[in-house]
Amino acid sequence: MEPHEPDLTAVPVTSVLAALADDVRLQIVRALAEGGESACGSFDFGVSKATRSHHLKVLREAGLTRTRAAGTSRLVRLRRDELDQLYPGLLDAVLTQRPPA
Amino acid sequence: MEPHEPDLTAVPVTSVLAALADDVRLQIVRALAEGGESACGSFDFGVSKATRSHHLKVLREAGLTRTRAAGTSRLVRLRRDELDQLYPGLLDAVLTQRPPA
DNA sequence: GGTGTTGTTCGATTATTGTCGAACAAGGGT
DNA sequence: ACCCTTGTTCGACAATAATCGAACAACACC
Numbered sequence: 500m501e502p503h504e505p506d507l508t509a510v511p512v513t514s515v516l517a518a519l520a521d522d523v524r525l526q527i528v529r530a531l532a533e534g535g536e537s538a539c540g541s542f543d544f545g546v547s548k549a550t551r552s553h554h555l556k557v558l559r560e561a562g563l564t565r566t567r568a569a570g571t572s573r574l575v576r577l578r579r580d581e582l583d584q585l586y587p588g589l590l591d592a593v594l595t596q597r598p599p600a
Numbered sequence: 601m602e603p604h605e606p607d608l609t610a611v612p613v614t615s616v617l618a619a620l621a622d623d624v625r626l627q628i629v630r631a632l633a634e635g636g637e638s639a640c641g642s643f644d645f646g647v648s649k650a651t652r653s654h655h656l657k658v659l660r661e662a663g664l665t666r667t668r669a670a671g672t673s674r675l676v677r678l679r680r681d682e683l684d685q686l687y688p689g690l691l692d693a694v695l696t697q698r699p700p701a
Numbered sequence: 702g703g704t705g706t707t708g709t710t711c712g713a714t715t716a717t718t719g720t721c722g723a724a725c726a727a728g729g730g731t
Numbered sequence: 732a733c734c735c736t737t738g739t740t741c742g743a744c745a746a747t748a749a750t751c752g753a754a755c756a757a758c759a760c761c
Binding site for chain 3: 739
């Protein structure tokens with residue numbers, strides 16, 4: 500099966516924003532921004548592995564991440580360069596952790 | 601009734617993103633960015649006035665807009681300065697019109 | 702006071718999305 | 732070959748969100 504990693508310019512901006520507009524997915528994106536390429540299993544944010552897989556699919560299909568197989572794991576990474584080029588400032592704006600309240 | 605215009609720092613970034621992750625609302629935000637303060641009725645994007653009022657409420661409660669009464673109309677404006685300060689690059693990234701496909 | 706304009710709110714419907722457990726698939730050991 | 736690990740996919744269900752028409756409220760104007 501094709502990995503469904505679309506050309507970023509073909510993804511409507513609302514889809515990109517919607518992908519980022521979820522707490523679990525935002526935590527995944529932040530972890531990727533900090534830790535670089537990581538296995539799916541490393542994102543344990545209190546949801547089941549089915550749900551985690553779903554969120555990673557949403558991120559991938561919104562053009563935010565790329566995935567490659569590595570043994571029994573799959574390694575995910577942020578498409579940061581492409582994102583920064585097409586939407587300069589977006590990731591930076593979203594990634595910086597805010598004061599708690 | 602209070603207008604429910606929250607302090608931007610009190611709004612979770614996921615709510616800001618979710619507010620922008622809708623086609624109708626994005627059109628409203630773009631119109632506001634271009635045209636400045638406008639009456640609610642000026643945003644005719646193919647939805648009923650009830651739906652339009654709903655979307656304006658979402659934008660307002662996400663901290664993206666401010667509304668003031670003016671006669672029988674209500675004038676809406678973007679909270680651009682605050683947004684640019686708290687999320688530099690976000691609006692710019694989202695507002696620029698992409699090539700059609 | 703009545704009428705028209707402009708929005709909001711209510712209740713209902715529909716569509717979308719998040720969540721899970723269970724079943725399945727692919728690899729890597731041993 | 733067997734098992735364990737790692738993810739994905741498949742229903743199903745719950746929660747959220749978009750949409751509308753109709754009723755309501757506030758205001759201006761005649």
